[in-house]
Amino acid sequence: MPELPEVESIATRLREGCSDHPPLPGLLIQDAQVLWEGSIAAPQPQAFAERIRNQQIAQITRRGKYLILLLSRDALLIHLRMSGDIFILPKAAALPPHARVTLTLGNGMVFVFTDPRKFGRVWLVSQAEEVLSGLGPEPFDDSLTPERFHQHLRQKKRALKPLLLDQSFLAGLGNIYTDEALHLARLHPLTKANLLTIEEARRLLDSIRRVLTEGIQRNGASIDWVYRGGDFQNYFRVYQRAGEVCFVCGAPIQRIVVGQRGTHYCPNCQRHPDG
DNA sequence: CACGAGACCTGTTCGC
DNA sequence: TGCGAACAGGTCTCGT
Numbered sequence A: 001m002p003e004l005p006e007v008e009s010i011a012t013r014l015r016e017g018c019s020d021h022p023p024l025p026g027l028l029i030q031d032a033q034v035l036w037e038g039s040i041a042a043p044q045p046q047a048f049a050e051r052i053r054n055q056q057i058a059q060i061t062r063r064g065k066y067l068i069l070l071l072s073r074d075a076l077l078i079h080l081r082m083s084g085d086i087f088i089l090p091k092a093a094a095l096p097p098h099a100r101v102t103l104t105l106g107n108g109m110v111f112v113f114t115d116p117r118k119f120g121r122v123w124l125v126s127q128a129e130e131v132l133s134g135l136g137p138e139p140f141d142d143s144l145t146p147e148r149f150h151q152h153l154r155q156k157k158r159a160l161k162p163l164l165l166d167q168s169f170l171a172g173l174g175n176i177y178t179d180e181a182l183h184l185a186r187l188h189p190l191t192k193a194n195l196l197t198i199e200e201a202r203r204l205l206d207s208i209r210r211v212l213t214e215g216i217q218r219n220g221a222s223i224d225w226v227y228r229g230g231d232f233q234n235y236f237r238v239y240q241r242a243g244e245v246c247f248v249c250g251a252p253i254q255r256i257v258v259g260q261r262g263t264h265y266c267p268n269c270q271r272h273p274d275g
Numbered sequence B: 001c002a003c004g005a006g007a008c009c010t011g012t013t014c015g016c
Numbered sequence C: 001t002g003c004g005a006a007c008a009g010g011t012c013t014c015g016t
Helices: A004-016 A045-052 A146-154 A160-165 A175-184 A198-217
Strands: A028-034 A040-042 A055-063 A066-071 A075-079 A085-090 A099-105 A109-114 A121-125 A254-258 A261-265
Touching (some): A004 A066, A028 A045, A045 A121, A146 A198, A160 A175, A160 A261, A175 A198, A175 A261
Parallel strands (some): A040 A121
Antiparallel strands (some): A055 A066, A075 A121
16 A cells, blocks of 8 residues: 555644654654564664664655655655555564564654565665665656656656656656556556656646645555544545546446556546557 | 566465 | 365566
8 A cells, every 4th residue: 555645644743643653753763673573674683672772763755655764864765565554553562473673762652663474674874875875756746747747757757657666767756656657647547658648748747746635635545454533534536446437438448457556547538549 | 688487485366 | 165276456587
């Protein structure tokens, strides 16, 4: 589930607090436990706890799908990949299933990174940029104008679906929001990027921003057994709706596989340029 | 450069 | 009921 809106929701909750826990900025990290070494991308897993100990949480942000905690000396970056999640619990509480890394906080609570599938990764580095340097622009960046977006698209011959999933082209979109954005923009997932007109590029950028905004407003999507508190899953227009009717035209939503990813679209609203 | 396949993992759901 | 196959929000690497 964790695409840009889900990570943004988590970052906001950690930064501002909620009914279950106070804001994290200002708290001290007293200790750390690595329960699954594979989750630690940097530094060496054995060096992680020692290095993070006694650093204070200064600021919490997001870049693409990365959750970023700026600490007194280092930056802690977390990528949730397919099944990662973050819990803040009382120190005395039982650890949730699949806990991989824990941080003991100064207020008697514990920061827990859980991840059933073990795809998620944690980095503790002196500069966040070491990890983020390959990312493309943020979708909401003001400098990403329709004209510039069109320029970028014109340089790519790839199909829109895999291109939008490429984090070096644009940071933050995953399988759900890509399918939703393409439907809103009335563009077929297999359309070649360099064929878009400026008007289509404008429509696509606008659609991307609209679905991401809607996702953030609904606190992200929670589906299957991974629950995250958001309810955007109740407002999907195409994702996981194969065989159901398109809300725009009534045609049945189609599911195809593109780049090994399930891809959902309306064959009537989203016509392939070549038929 | 573009693309497909395979790898990394566990859990749920579906079909027989 | 049981069991294997298919599928899942992501990314990396390798071969063509």
